[in-house]
Amino acid sequence: MDGLYRVAGGIENHQLVALALCAALLAYVYTVLSSPLAKIPGPWYTKWTTAVLKYNMIKGRRPKWVHSLHEKYGPLVRIGPAEVSVQDPEAVQQMYAIKGEFLKGRFYKDLLPGEFENVFSTADVDYHRRLRRLLAAEFSESGLAVHRPAVDAKVQLTIQRMAEEMEERGVVDVYRWFLYMATDVIGELSFGSSFQMLETKEENQYIRDLKLVGFAGGVRSTFPFLTWVNKFVPLPVLSVGTSVRERMRGYASESLARHYRLAAGGEGAGAGAARPTLLSKLYRAAGEDALSFGELRESATVYITAGSDTTTNTLTYLVWAVCARPDVRARLLAELRALPPAFEDPDLRRLPYLDRLLTETLRLFSAAPAGLPRRVPPAGARLAGRWLPPGCTVSAQAYSMHRDPAVYPDPLRFDPDRWENPTRAMKDAFVPFGGGSRICIGLHLAKMELRLATARFFTRFPNAKISTKEGFCDEDMEADMYFLMSPKKHRCLIEVY
Numbered sequence: 001m002d003g004l005y006r007v008a009g010g011i012e013n014h015q016l017v018a019l020a021l022c023a024a025l026l027a028y029v030y031t032v033l034s035s036p037l038a039k040i041p042g043p044w045y046t047k048w049t050t051a052v053l054k055y056n057m058i059k060g061r062r063p064k065w066v067h068s069l070h071e072k073y074g075p076l077v078r079i080g081p082a083e084v085s086v087q088d089p090e091a092v093q094q095m096y097a098i099k100g101e102f103l104k105g106r107f108y109k110d111l112l113p114g115e116f117e118n119v120f121s122t123a124d125v126d127y128h129r130r131l132r133r134l135l136a137a138e139f140s141e142s143g144l145a146v147h148r149p150a151v152d153a154k155v156q157l158t159i160q161r162m163a164e165e166m167e168e169r170g171v172v173d174v175y176r177w178f179l180y181m182a183t184d185v186i187g188e189l190s191f192g193s194s195f196q197m198l199e200t201k202e203e204n205q206y207i208r209d210l211k212l213v214g215f216a217g218g219v220r221s222t223f224p225f226l227t228w229v230n231k232f233v234p235l236p237v238l239s240v241g242t243s244v245r246e247r248m249r250g251y252a253s254e255s256l257a258r259h260y261r262l263a264a265g266g267e268g269a270g271a272g273a274a275r276p277t278l279l280s281k282l283y284r285a286a287g288e289d290a291l292s293f294g295e296l297r298e299s300a301t302v303y304i305t306a307g308s309d310t311t312t313n314t315l316t317y318l319v320w321a322v323c324a325r326p327d328v329r330a331r332l333l334a335e336l337r338a339l340p341p342a343f344e345d346p347d348l349r350r351l352p353y354l355d356r357l358l359t360e361t362l363r364l365f366s367a368a369p370a371g372l373p374r375r376v377p378p379a380g381a382r383l384a385g386r387w388l389p390p391g392c393t394v395s396a397q398a399y400s401m402h403r404d405p406a407v408y409p410d411p412l413r414f415d416p417d418r419w420e421n422p423t424r425a426m427k428d429a430f431v432p433f434g435g436g437s438r439i440c441i442g443l444h445l446a447k448m449e450l451r452l453a454t455a456r457f458f459t460r461f462p463n464a465k466i467s468t469k470e471g472f473c474d475e476d477m478e479a480d481m482y483f484l485m486s487p488k489k490h491r492c493l494i495e496v497y
């Protein structure tokens with residue numbers, strides 16, 4: 001008899017559990033289907049899961065996948081249960097405004113985890129404002145004027161190294177030299193002495209890590225929980241995310257130590273000791289503004305990454321695109337020929353075609369092509385004609401903004417002339433450096449490097465052509481797109497004459 005009761009009781013419990021599960025499932029289905037995001041167009045699965053989004057992130061294809069959804073579903077598309085991608089010039093101006101109501105969210109902490117905040121990833125408005133205040137003057141166009149000779153010297157050494165490589169190898173890997181150049185420029189300007197890549201010419205661990213930065217960031221932002229677990233139990237592949245980040249921190253610490261030695265007039269202190277750096281005010285900040293070593297190190301880590309990879313890839317694609325287009329090259333050369341023999345950056349700023357060429361490169365080969373996620377503010381927001389609830393994530397990606405055929409006719413055509421008389425929509429949709437209060441702080445420095453390197457490259461090598469040596473082909477230039485993008489094979493072979 002007892003046994004019979006136990007069986008009956010067991011069945012009842014089992015039914016109870018099944019009922020509870022059904023109720024939970026129904027509640028979940030109801031929540032998903034009645035969510036204010038439910039009416040945002042998108043593939044059915046993005047309502048339920050981030051799996052496809054994450055798959056594309058880790059494969060370095062997120063921008064292309066999101067773009068294919070925009071082509072199918074329009075300017076607003078749901079890419080995950082709580083994330084919407086936006087491709088609309090007006091909405092983008094609203095999301096990335098100076099007022100900065102749409103704050104950076106969790107994504108940035110996952111991308112750059114750590115116990116200290118930094119200027120790039122912090123969502124704390126006051127802290128961010130404080131850091132930007134300490135950096136603004138140095139990164140402005142007038143603040144950068146003092147660094148012009150140092151930047152130009154690195155550019156000229158780069159061109160010399162390219163000529164030497166052509167002599168020795170019969171071909172030049174422009175990606176390699178632009179990477180060394182951008183790395184040395186940011187090292188010298190931030191810490192008073194460079195990483196000496198152009199001098200040593202060695203592919204060291206630092207350069208190998210810079211090439212891995214995109215993938216490593218992709219791993220961290222796609223699998224934040226596993227990245228955390230990896231701190232305790234090393235996991236294959238995932239450890240790339242943590243080890244590259246740790247080593248980048250190490251390089252930042254070494255650079256800071258170098259800077260302090262120079263500032264103290266110690267070993268190796270030369271002209272660098274007296275020269276101001278881009279981070280001078282951060283180093284000197286006192287009182288309420290004072291930063292701990294950990295905070296300084298985090299900011300330094302951001303600069304050496306953000307300041308090298310982006311400029312390198314932009315320059316590499318620019319040279320490749322110009323070499324592929326004789327008409328564009330002819331226009332550029334005609335403009336460069338009119339320059340005084342000892343030209344400097346201020347002379348280059350007056351060249352309209354060079355300016356259009358850089359703008360078109362930043363449009364079609366955006367070094368930061370992926371969505372820049374923001375949280376919808378507490379009052380919710382109306383974007384591209386739809387209301388979005390507070391707390392959900394919205395992002396716009398340069399890759400799609402810059403390929404909107406309604407804004408840029410024939411968007412895949414590399415056409416500097418489209419910038420001769422840009423429309424309002426073209427200007428609004430143009431976001432290679434992000435926008436508003438979080439716009440790239442290094443944009444004036446980047447543009448100076450781009451102008452000088454382009455002008456010096458094509459004046460020295462007017463007949464440069466894309467090489468087919470060593471098996472180099474267009475496929476090498478297909479891009480891996482994580483938060484930042486770079487050519488898949490990390491090389492670009494050009495024969496320079």
Ligand code: HEM
Binds near residue numbers: 119310
């Ligand atoms: C062609 C070159 C460059 C491109 C395309 C580029 C792109 C960007 C973009 C899109 C953002 C906004 C990120 C977001 O909102 O999530 C950004 C932010 C930033 N960039 Fe750049 N960047 C370039 C060069 C540089 C250089 C040379 C530096 C030098 C240090 C730099 C430092 C930074 C920093 C510190 C931020 C964070 C700004 C903030 O949140 O206040 N970037 N960059």
